Amino acid sequence: MRLRTPWRGGMLAVLMAAVAVVAVGPVPGTAWASAAPRAALIPAVDREIHFTADGVTAYGTLHIPAHRAGHKLAAALLLPGSGPTDRNGDEPPGLTPHTLALTAGILGGDGVMSLRFDKYGTGRTGLGGRDSAPDMAAYTRQAVTAYNSLRAQPEADPHALLVVGHSEGGLQALLVDRAVQQKPAGLALIAPQSMRLLDLVRLQLADTLNRAVAAGHLTARQAWWNNRGVARAIADFRARRPVDTSALMPSLAALLKGMFGPVNADFVRSDDALFPPTVARGVAPGTRTLVTCGTEDTNVPCRTMPALLSGLDAARTTGPGLRILPGLDHLLHPAGTPVNDSVIAPAAQQALHDFVRPWQHTAQD
Template structure:
């Protein structure tokens, strides 16, 4: 499903440089487009400097939840550049990448939809992106990788399940590892507990809201009307947005997936990385073991789990402003170790 490739954005040499007897092709970013379900999506392929004629390991980068674009941003308010930084880190190891504007973001938009697509549509879009990456002239079809952050980690598992040419490796960075609404439930509960410790909420109020959230989730899952009356305004607004007509189809389709069960279907021998940050309030390390068990049952290989001390969900050191465009050294090291079999290093 590869689309037309436009001219490179970055200025590049007219021809390959020559170092000794080997020609070096300079690094370049180029725009690509591809079609999924009749909607054109847009993305960026980053090709690091490499020896002429050499095929490169190639990684598809998949963003997290919400309107997160090809760079890992939700502009204008949140611009950590997570995926752009991952592309740069991988490029330093000689791995080319493709990152794309998923539905509702960047140049892609919603493709005429009036509500969020369901999870299967996002998977089909990611599969089309994977096929586009595989078709790039520099890509080594035997060294295809998928790197997913947050919800993108679950999506990486779904791409592996959907494609015929299986990835050689999956990097699941702070991945969604439980059902969506279970995750929302413990995130809200943790937030309520923090409010109690800070003196902003009474224990009784926190307990009442936890029960109300559990009831609302159960009603939504069973197809009953959801009543958020009596909940804190912030909690009611969160649930109303998730269960309302714009997002309900997506939420229901995501919540139907149990990531550890999906992980059991990963192709045997696939090299996997799973990270968790000890300061991650969104996907805490305590929820990871079931996902790891699913990957073990699939007979995947290492490096496996890498615990990242002091890192939050955006792969920042705890306390770093959310919009700071930085990737913590511990996250870089974990990624560096993951791509060890495919590293080529800087060229030129």
């Protein structure tokens, strides 16, 4: 969850290959011998896909790894974080870490196909005729339609469907699990939103103010006053009272005005109404789950995870569970890495490999 307004302002040619049949002729003095036919190898491919939810066409990329013809693949729906984050995990032009595109490549190396798409307000999908952010339920309906589109792909194994969500996408993965009839076999919650939205925002801002005090940029009293003002503004917004941000630092005031203004207010209320640990309790028993947190993640700190993990435990989920990623930030970078570096650290890659181990295969299988 990046410290920003959830929204600023805001697959189809199928490759077919013939089956190669090798006939072995008779050998003098022996019976007929034959070699078992082996399906042709289909190379990896990306193909464009589109689907329609609530009358709006969304566009995405289906990544299909190399595989033998006729072989069904585990299939993962990839969900982005907050803000205008597109199918690749980017907010161009300023923020382009390629988080979801890199994740698709990692999963593809394990033989898992994936679908990532431009959610409302991003990429080719755009606003869909809206002039304000849809509420969380609309984003969920869009993600559910994407999940069902992935399930319908001819290469996809309908019994090995996965959902991988980053940041706010982790909460959305839980909501997709709750909404779909055929439940995912696995959920990977990567640095997931683990608290009510505005509680998390308040925590992020408090930590930011404390760091400013430690660096000598603010006095302790200035930090206290701004923390108090943020808490009051959040309480007033939740109670639908007028919100006064005039006494706050300009940067904080601008952030809260953007979140609470007419463009984003409905979305913020609908997200803030959700308590991720409660949603996690509804996950189907036996679902394989992964939860990651980076020790240098200032957006969703590891200390926020226990309640979410308790919810998953109450649901009797299985799998790798929590993986703490030493030294990694919210974008799965080693701390201090430039945000636009296209890299996912080895520890995060290993967590994904471990998550998909039951469904791994190579093209030679």
